[in-house]
Amino acid sequence: MAEPGTKASDAVHELAITEGLVDAVTQRLPGARVTCVRLEIGALSGVVADSVRFCFDLVTEGTDLEGAALEITEPAAVCHCRVCGQEFEPDGPIALCPCGSAEVTVLAGQDLKITSVQVA
Amino acid sequence: MCGSCGCGSGAVITLLADRPVPAWLGGHAQPMPDHPHRHVPGHGHHSHGTVRAPDEFLDQDEPHAHHDHDHPRVLQSADSDRTIEIQQKVLAKNDDLAEQNRGWLRERAILAINLMSSPGSGKTTLLERTSRELAGRMAISVIEGDQETALDARRIQAAGSRVVQINTGVGCHLDAEMVARGLRGLDPPSGSIVVIENVGNLVCPALFDLGEEAKVVLASVTEGADKPLKYPHMFRQADLVLLNKTDLLPYVDFNIKQYMADLRMAAPDALLLQISATTGDGIEGWYDWLRRRVPAPHD
Ligand SMILES: Nc1nc2c(ncn2[C@@H]2O[C@H](COP(=O)(O)OP(=O)(O)O)[C@@H](O)[C@H]2O)c(=O)[nH]1
Ligand SMILES: [Mg+2]
Ligand SMILES: [Zn+2]
Ligand SMILES: [Zn+2]
Numbered sequence: 001m002a003e004p005g006t007k008a009s010d011a012v013h014e015l016a017i018t019e020g021l022v023d024a025v026t027q028r029l030p031g032a033r034v035t036c037v038r039l040e041i042g043a044l045s046g047v048v049a050d051s052v053r054f055c056f057d058l059v060t061e062g063t064d065l066e067g068a069a070l071e072i073t074e075p076a077a078v079c080h081c082r083v084c085g086q087e088f089e090p091d092g093p094i095a096l097c098p099c100g101s102a103e104v105t106v107l108a109g110q111d112l113k114i115t116s117v118q119v120a
Numbered sequence: 121m122c123g124s125c126g127c128g129s130g131a132v133i134t135l136l137a138d139r140p141v142p143a144w145l146g147g148h149a150q151p152m153p154d155h156p157h158r159h160v161p162g163h164g165h166h167s168h169g170t171v172r173a174p175d176e177f178l179d180q181d182e183p184h185a186h187h188d189h190d191h192p193r194v195l196q197s198a199d200s201d202r203t204i205e206i207q208q209k210v211l212a213k214n215d216d217l218a219e220q221n222r223g224w225l226r227e228r229a230i231l232a233i234n235l236m237s238s239p240g241s242g243k244t245t246l247l248e249r250t251s252r253e254l255a256g257r258m259a260i261s262v263i264e265g266d267q268e269t270a271l272d273a274r275r276i277q278a279a280g281s282r283v284v285q286i287n288t289g290v291g292c293h294l295d296a297e298m299v300a301r302g303l304r305g306l307d308p309p310s311g312s313i314v315v316i317e318n319v320g321n322l323v324c325p326a327l328f329d330l331g332e333e334a335k336v337v338l339a340s341v342t343e344g345a346d347k348p349l350k351y352p353h354m355f356r357q358a359d360l361v362l363l364n365k366t367d368l369l370p371y372v373d374f375n376i377k378q379y380m381a382d383l384r385m386a387a388p389d390a391l392l393l394q395i396s397a398t399t400g401d402g403i404e405g406w407y408d409w410l411r412r413r414v415p416a417p418h419d
Contacts, residue, residue, distance in 0.1 A: 013292060013323040020209045029207060035201055039210070046326050046353030093352045094385055102385040106356075112327075113209045117199045 012066035014051035016110070018059045021052075025117055026064050036069040042109035044077040044095065068117075077109025131298045132287040135305045136273045161304035214328055217296035221303065221331025225314075226368065229415040232303075232314045235331050236354065237338035238347070239320030242364040244272045244408075246338065246397040247315055249279035254401075254407060258397040258414060259312035263302040264320045265294040272317065282306055293324035296331055311417025313410060322351040337390075343373040348379070354388040359411060362394065367396040 025034060030039060041049045048074045056070045075114035076089040095104045209215060221380060224403040237243050246374050247262055253259055264273040273285035284302045286294060316332060318325040337358040339347050342365055350354045355361065361383060369376070376402050378395075385390060393409070395402040 016324055017210060024208055024210055024212060094349065096385055102388045111209065114206045116205045117201050118203050120200055
């Protein structure tokens with residue numbers, strides 16, 4: 001299953017997430033032939049989009065989602081700094097304000113959600 | 121395969137408290153003399169492994185009912201395909217079950233702690249000491265999550281706490297459903313503490329709410345000081361970070377000042393306590409932290 005250069009150990013962690021995704025869609029739309037799933041993976045969700053892509057075909061095999069496309073958007077996180085008061089978009093997985101403070105509240109970007117699916 | 125946790129072989133839950141260690145540990149499932157094993161079919165949409173447990177608690181209600189969702193809304197039709205707006209968290213099912221666990225725990229005034237770390241950081245060692253030293257002071261029971269074996273549950277049992285072992289097979293984390301069943305098995309008394317030792321791993325356990333009141337991340341000085349920056353998602357959610365194995369500080373290259381600075385960045389709101397689970401150094405801070413959170417028992 002692991003291709004050269006793919007970290008299988010990372011992908012294994014995203015397997016559970018990808019299975020949750022398939023589970024959620026098939027429960028919501030039982031029997032529908034799904035041709036595309038649109039997923040939002042927030043920058044601070046803790047989930048690696050590439051690993052979900054890596055698992056998707058494997059996990060959908062034999063389900064209503066087999067052969068479906070996977071479209072992932074990765075919205076930036078939005079944080080509020082409790083020291084200087086500004087709102088900012090952190091540029092990595094660590095929410096650090098440009099002022100240097102780490103005393104921040106995450107306002108957006110932690111979600112991992114299905115936004116829509118396309119059915120035939 | 122289980123749809124929510126990726127545990128291909130299904131989670132197996134075993135109650136060890138108050139009774140002999142079952143003989144099936146080596147892979148040979150054998151009924152215990154007084155409490156024959158009973159296989160419980162998974163409820164709802166898919167089978168979620170096997171519970172091996174005494175009959176008495178299997179007859180209780182399942183902790184959760186299924187949640188109704190709104191009907192999906194059809195947005196547009198393009199060609200023959202229709203786009204259906206869903207707007208649902210991928211782990212919504214787990215989140216719902218976790219909320220039900222939380223309600224169940226609050227109703228009974230039970231404090232549940234989700235204890236997470238890399239493998240070998242010392243979670244079980246900490247819980248053994250905690251069980252021994254708090255015996256008679258606070259009632260503690262433990263849900264042990266491991267991929268295989270009930271070795272850790274036996275250690276906890278030997279230290280005097282009631283314990284349930286959950287084996288996740290290939291699954292690398294506990295989920296809310298496993299914990300719901302573990303809680304039913306333990307049936308902890310009101311006013312007590314349940315510590316859930318999650319599967320050793322700093323990735324997935326951060327994603328799965330179990331219904332706990334607080335998340336504790338255990339780190340040890342032997343695994344290097346870079347963990348908070350490497351696993352920020354895990355550390356960001358921690359209410360408490362326990363830095364363990366401080367007895368080894370003289371022998372390892374671990375810059376504690378740097379660690380504290382990095383932890384501040386990854387987890388600005390977490391409290392840090394330095395402990396040694398083997399020598400007991402600093403451990404009173406952990407007990408105080410627990411004591412402050414234990415609710416008064418209902419009568
Ligand atoms: N020196 C030292 N060793 C420890 C300490 N805590 C745990 N260990 C050792 O670390 C190893 C792994 O501990 P264990 O509790 O099984 O870790 P777990 O996988 O997180 O449950 C064991 O050999 C323990 O004896 C500590 O505070 N100091
Ligand atoms: Mg352990
Ligand atoms: Zn994992
Ligand atoms: Zn700032």
